[in-house]
Amino acid sequence: MSSARKPIRLRSMRAFHAVLQHGSVTAAARSLGLTQPAASRLLSQLEQDLGFELFHRDRGRLVPTTDGLILYDEVERALDNVDRVQELARDIADFRVGQLRLVAPPSFLEAILPDVIARFLEAYPRVHLSIDSHGVETAKGMIAARAVDAGFVKLPLNRDDLKTRTVLVSQTACVLPLGHPLAEKTEITPHDLKGIPLVMLGRGQQFRARVEAAFAEVGAVPRIQVETHTVASACALAARGVGVAIVNEDLARAYLRGQTVLRRFTPGIVHEYAFAVSSAVEPSRLADAFFAMLPPLEPSPVTGG
Missing domain, CATH: 3.40.190.10 (Periplasmic binding protein-like II)
Incomplete structure (x- = not known):
């Protein structure tokens, strides 16, 4: 045979492997869901692609050659790897790994x-x-x-290298300890908070600027007792009576522990997350x-x- 050195087809490898496993082309074809002529064609094509014989033909029987036996071990390992790749691909497709x-x-x-x-x-x-x-x-x-x-x-x-989908739109609220005089109100304004110690977030950010602007509109300056950086810490400080926290309403709900109440802050300042x-x-x-x-x-x- 000529040494064509063509790429080995996966279906031909499976047919070759099945013949050696099952002992005949007929049994191999059945295991692969093929007809016997189709399996025979795959074997012949594999031998042509390889450029050497894999079997001796002996009165209708296929006897593996020495070259065929050498190749079989590598084919078995290669097919195991292919099966692992296919299993991994299925796991990835079904989100079982990742x-x-x-x-x-x-x-x-x-x-x-x-x-x-x-x-x-x-x-x-x-x-x-x-x-x-x-x-x-x-x-x-x-x-x-x-x-x-x-x-x-x-x-x-304020940038174009990101794509966003809005997931949360929330108002601003005040977090107060139980028993605070302002807890009797349903809404709290900057005027109500004149002279009241506050816990504030977001220095230098748009939200903070809008809160300060709301105070300025009523001729007041926020009395900031504590600057902090998370809603959790602001709520914890409010619960201990350190000051009234002005925060994102929906985020603050997670930190109410029966020691504090939420009251809507007006004018409305909206928070959007994406x-x-x-x-x-x-x-x-x-x-x-x-x-x-x-x-x-x-x-x-x-x-x-």
């Missing part, structure tokens, strides 16, 4: 995502999930550079699956009572 990397603000991660994470991992228990928490600009940069698959960011973005991915690529299938687990976007209820 990795999802996210980034989220600390308060959003602690207040909004725990239930989502639990549902996601119940549905995809073999997926490895990692979630980082960083400052706003660092998080945006990580998403844009694809250091993570996706993330949660506060809007507006699920973001790099604009350079389409989101991964796992990122889309996580997004699908998020609760539907609903307007914040009016806080009272």
Whole structure:
């Protein structure tokens, strides 16, 4: 035979392997769901592609040659590897394996995502999930550079290297300890907070500027007792009577422990959060699956009572 050295076809390899396993072309064809002529053609094609004989033909029987026996061991290992690749591909397609990397603000991660994470991992228990928490600009940069698959960011973005889908729209509220005189109100205004110690977040950010502007409109300056950086710490300080915390209403709900109450802050200051991915690529299938687990976007209820 000529040494053609053509690429080996996977179906021909399976036919060759099945013949040696089952002892005949007929049995091999049956195991592969083929007709006997089809299996014979695959064997002949494999010998032509290889350039040497795999079998001696002896009165209708196939007896493997020495070359055929040598090749069989490698074919068996190769087919095992192919089967493992196919199994892995099925696992990936069915989300039985994989990795999802996210980034989220600390308060959003602690207040909004725990239930989502639990549902996601119940549905995809073999997926490895990692979630980082960083400052706003660092998080945006990580998403844009694809250091993570996706993330949660506060809007507006003021950049075009990210694609977003809004997931949370929340009002601003005051967190007060039980028994605080202002707890009797259903809504609290900057005028009500004149001279009241406050716990404030977001120095240098748009939200903080809007709160300070609301005070300025009534001729007041916020009496800031404590500056902090997370909704959790602001709520904890409010519970201990350090000051009234002015925070994102929906995020604050996770930190009410029976020691504090929420009252809507007016004029209304809205917080918007979005699920973001790099604009350079389409989101991964796992990122889309996580997004699908998020609760539907609903307007914040009016806080009272």
